[in-house]
Structures are given as structure tokens and as C-alpha cells.
Amino acid sequence: MLEISGKTNLLEQKSYKYSLQDVAEPNLQRDIYSYGTVPKVAFNHRRVPMNMPEEIWITDTSLRDGQQSVEPYSVDQIVNIYKLLSKLGGPYGIIRQTEFFVYSKKDRDAIEKCMELDLKFPEITSWIRASKEDFRLVRDLGIKETGILVSCSDYHIFKKMKMTRRQALDHYLAAVSDAFDAGVIPRCHLEDITRADFYGFVVPFVNELQNLSKQAGIPVKIRACDTMGYGVPYTEAAMPRSVAGIIYGLQHYADVPSECLEWHGHNDFYKAVSNASTAWLYGACAVNCSLLGIGERTGNIPLEAMVFEYASLRGSMDGMDPTVITEIGEYFQKEIGYDVPVMTPFVGRNFNSTRAGIHADGLLKDAEIYTIFDTEKLLNRPALVEISKTSGLAGIAYWINQQYNLEGEQELSKNDPLIVSIKAWIDQQYEEGRQTVISHKEMEELIEEFAPGRIIK
Numbered sequence: 001m002l003e004i005s006g007k008t009n010l011l012e013q014k015s016y017k018y019s020l021q022d023v024a025e026p027n028l029q030r031d032i033y034s035y036g037t038v039p040k041v042a043f044n045h046r047r048v049p050m051n052m053p054e055e056i057w058i059t060d061t062s063l064r065d066g067q068q069s070v071e072p073y074s075v076d077q078i079v080n081i082y083k084l085l086s087k088l089g090g091p092y093g094i095i096r097q098t099e100f101f102v103y104s105k106k107d108r109d110a111i112e113k114c115m116e117l118d119l120k121f122p123e124i125t126s127w128i129r130a131s132k133e134d135f136r137l138v139r140d141l142g143i144k145e146t147g148i149l150v151s152c153s154d155y156h157i158f159k160k161m162k163m164t165r166r167q168a169l170d171h172y173l174a175a176v177s178d179a180f181d182a183g184v185i186p187r188c189h190l191e192d193i194t195r196a197d198f199y200g201f202v203v204p205f206v207n208e209l210q211n212l213s214k215q216a217g218i219p220v221k222i223r224a225c226d227t228m229g230y231g232v233p234y235t236e237a238a239m240p241r242s243v244a245g246i247i248y249g250l251q252h253y254a255d256v257p258s259e260c261l262e263w264h265g266h267n268d269f270y271k272a273v274s275n276a277s278t279a280w281l282y283g284a285c286a287v288n289c290s291l292l293g294i295g296e297r298t299g300n301i302p303l304e305a306m307v308f309e310y311a312s313l314r315g316s317m318d319g320m321d322p323t324v325i326t327e328i329g330e331y332f333q334k335e336i337g338y339d340v341p342v343m344t345p346f347v348g349r350n351f352n353s354t355r356a357g358i359h360a361d362g363l364l365k366d367a368e369i370y371t372i373f374d375t376e377k378l379l380n381r382p383a384l385v386e387i388s389k390t391s392g393l394a395g396i397a398y399w400i401n402q403q404y405n406l407e408g409e410q411e412l413s414k415n416d417p418l419i420v421s422i423k424a425w426i427d428q429q430y431e432e433g434r435q436t437v438i439s440h441k442e443m444e445e446l447i448e449e450f451a452p453g454r455i456i457k
Contacts, residue, residue, distance in 0.1 A: 127189075
């Protein structure tokens with residue numbers, strides 16, 4: 001049957017409607033996922049069209065999935081993180097939503113305090129067990145949307161839940177009906193979608209969800225969860241690992257509109273960011289992230305990374321304030337006690353610093369040579385040089401000029417007598433077996449020793 005597509009305005013064959021395949025034995029896709037070997041990436045040479053939505057945005061799970069992998073945050077910490085998210089996301093809500101637990105008194109106190117701030121963005125949502133009592137709890141808290149777990153791979157359905165596909169589908173549909181009865185928008189977290197039978201379970205299930213949604217007159221959100229980080233961004237990759245294929249299939253075969261489609265990924269194979277970008281490019285409006293990538297095992301999609309991915313794809317920050325990323329990194333380190341790895345992009349201590357003299361020489365001539373962008377403007381973090389045995393004259397000169405804000409005629413060249421004297425001292429240190437970098441305090445003492453009163457901070 002032919003019909004005009006509302007998406008492309010072209011005459012197309014009507015999409016085939018997939019039916020549930022209620023198999024007797026789980027399909028664990030052992031050709032791809034053989035437990036004793038590295039998971040394989042298969043290709044079928046089928047391309048799906050790139051289809052970025054008119055609007056894309058970020059959602060946050062720092063206070064839910066992120067908090068599950070660290071020491072629980074205090075109420076004040078939750079409130080401060082929420083305020084930082086709002087400040088970073090800007091007035092247009094590029095960071096659109098964030099999700100909270102609702103079970104303990106502390107969780108509910110934090111929600112109430114965040115609601116009292118009356119911030120438009122990010123919208124407060126929740127994550128709950130799929131029970132009537134929990135849906136009523138969400139409604140009574142004044143929360144409009146909640147996430148519920150709907151595991152979709154046979155690993156979970158057969159091995160963890162001890163159900164058949166039909167039993168799981170009926171169980172999930174009953175839970176969604178309870179959400180609709182409570183007047184709450186359900187966000188269905190399709191756990192482990194990259195190991196699921198996409199056409200035998202996922203698509204038929206989501207089609208049933210869409211039917212329930214139409215009957216209730218309440219939208220249903222779909223979060224495609226790459227729980228184990230198996231997704232791949234490669235063109236022409238085969239299902240179930242193809243991120244583009246998953247997003248296309250949910251839109252084309254299950255009629256999920258872009259604004260109801262969200263990607264949630266993990267970083268087990270270092271693909272969290274590229275997979276999230278692929279989800280945007282192929283039709284999902286939302287990607288679900290966590291600040292600093294904090295999450296189970298190897299972590300979630302780092303939210304700060306997607307801020308810059310957004311700007312790269314859209315050509316604008318659209319009201320976001322990326323300098324807040326530096327505030328967030330400092331808050332997690334100083335107030336929460338989270339140890340940010342020093343090489344972490346955008347927030348790590350060393351992300352825009354160098355110890356190499358040849359790099360420092362370039363920074364001394366023009367910071368653009370060795371920095372990814374104007375980090376001082378965009379992140380309120382100027383490029384840094386750490387002083388070590390490889391810093392050379394240029395590194396020492398750059399460090400002093402940067403630390404003491406010396407510009408123009410005041411700026412020291414690498415051949416300045418002070419620089420030469422400090423380098424001779426440093427060289428002697430490493431010749432005598434020193435292994436550590438030269439500290440800020442040591443550098444300040446050296447400046448005062450070799451040029452007393454010459455440079456004042």
C-alpha cells in the first residue's frame with residue numbers, strides 16, 4: 001500500500017507493522033555476543049537517512065543514574081547541582097530536564113527545595129518502580145513525567161525477570177496504563193536495547209505503547225538505553241548495535257516522534273559521545289547525560305561533552321554558558337570530594353596544560369597554536385604550563401607571564417636573565433634525581449630569589 005509520508009512528503013510504501021515474536025527460548029545473539037570474546041560489529045550495508053530534528057536538547061541524569069555510582073549527595077548538594085545545571089543550560093532550556101529519585105525523605109526534600117527555586121529549566125522529572133503507589137507519589141509531588149524501567153532484551157526478560165516476551169510486554173503495558181490513570185507522562189526506559197530483538201520485541205512493544213498513548217490522550221516518551229555501551233555510530237552497521245538503525249526504526253516502524261525520542265548511552269567501549277551525537281543526527285531530539293560522565297561502570301555520556309557537541313552541530317551555544325562547566329568541575333572536586341581525572345576534557349586539571357617546552361614555545365607566541373579553542377573565553381580557563389624538566393625556557397616564560405598577567409612591554413621573553421637563572425636551577429634539580437613537577441610556591445620563591453621586587457602579583 002502506498003501513501004504520502006508526513007515526514008518526507010514523498011509517496012512511500014506503508015511501513016510494515018511488526019508483530020511480537022513470543023519465542024520459547026531467549027535469543028541471546030551469540031553470533032555477536034559470545035561472552036568469551038569481544039562483541040563483534042556486523043555490517044549489512046543498509047543506510048538510513050540522516051534526519052536531525054529542528055530542535056535538539058540535553059536531558060540530565062546526574063541525580064539519578066549518576067548518583068547511583070558515588071556517595072549519595074546531600075540535599076544542599078542536590079540543590080546546588082540543580083542550580084548549576086540551570087545556569088549552564090541557559091534561558092532556552094538546552095538542558096531540558098533532569099531526573100530525581102523520590103523514595104526517601106531526603107529525595108523528596110531535595111525535590112521540594114528545587115521546585116521552590118521556580119526555575120523554568122531543567123524540568124524536574126523522576127524515576128520510579130512501576131507501581132500504582134509510585135505513580136501516585138509522583139503525581140502528588142507535582143511532577144509531570146517519570147521514567148520507568150522496561151527492559152527489552154532477552155537477557156533481561158528471560159534471565160532476570162524469568163518471563164516470556166508476552167508476559168513482559170503485558171506487564172509493561174499494565175504499568176504504563178497505571179501511569180496514564182495517575183495522569184503522569186511515562187518515559188519508558190528500554191533497557192539493554194543494543195542486545196534486544198529489535199523487530200521481534202522492541203518495535204511491537206513500542207507500537208502497543210503508542211496505541212495506549214492515543215487512547216489515553218497522554219504522550220509516552222521512549223528512552224533507548226544502550227545499557228552496556230554496545231552501540232556503534234558506524235554507517236551501514238547491522239542491528240542491534242547500530243545507533244542510527246535504532247533511532248530510524250523507532251521513528252519509521254513505531255511512529256515515535258522525535259520530541260518523544262531520547263538516547264541514553266554508557267561508555268564501556270569509549271563510544272558514549274559519538275553514539276549520542278549519532279542519535280541526534282538521525283532523529284532523536286534528546287540525549288540523556290550525566291555531569292562529568294559519572295555513572296555506572298565506565299560512566300554515562302558526559303553532559304559537558306554534549307554542550308560542545310551541540311555547539312559544533314548547531315554553530316551556536318544558544319544561550320548556554322560553558323564557563324559554568326568550570327564551576328561544576330570545581331564544585332564536584334571541592335564540595336563533593338569527587339576526584340576528577342586530570343586528563344578529563346574541559347574539566348581535568350591538565351586538559352589545557354602542557355609540560356613540553358616545544359608546546360610552551362608555541363603558547364608563548366600564540367595560544368591558538370596549542371589550544372583547542374579560546375579556553376579562557378569559553379571555560380574561564382587560560383592555557384597552562386606545568387614546569388618540569390621538559391618545559392624549557394619558553395615554558396618558564398609562559399608560566400610567569402600567565403601567572404603574573406604580564407602583557408605587552410612587561411612580558412618576559414624566554415631569553416630574559418630571570419628565565420635563564422630559573423631554568424639553570426630547575427635543570428640542576430632534575431640532574432640530582434628529582435621526579436616531581438616544580439610547584440607554584442617554588443616558582444614564586446625562585447622569582448623572588450633571582451629578581452627580588454621585580455615582579456609583583
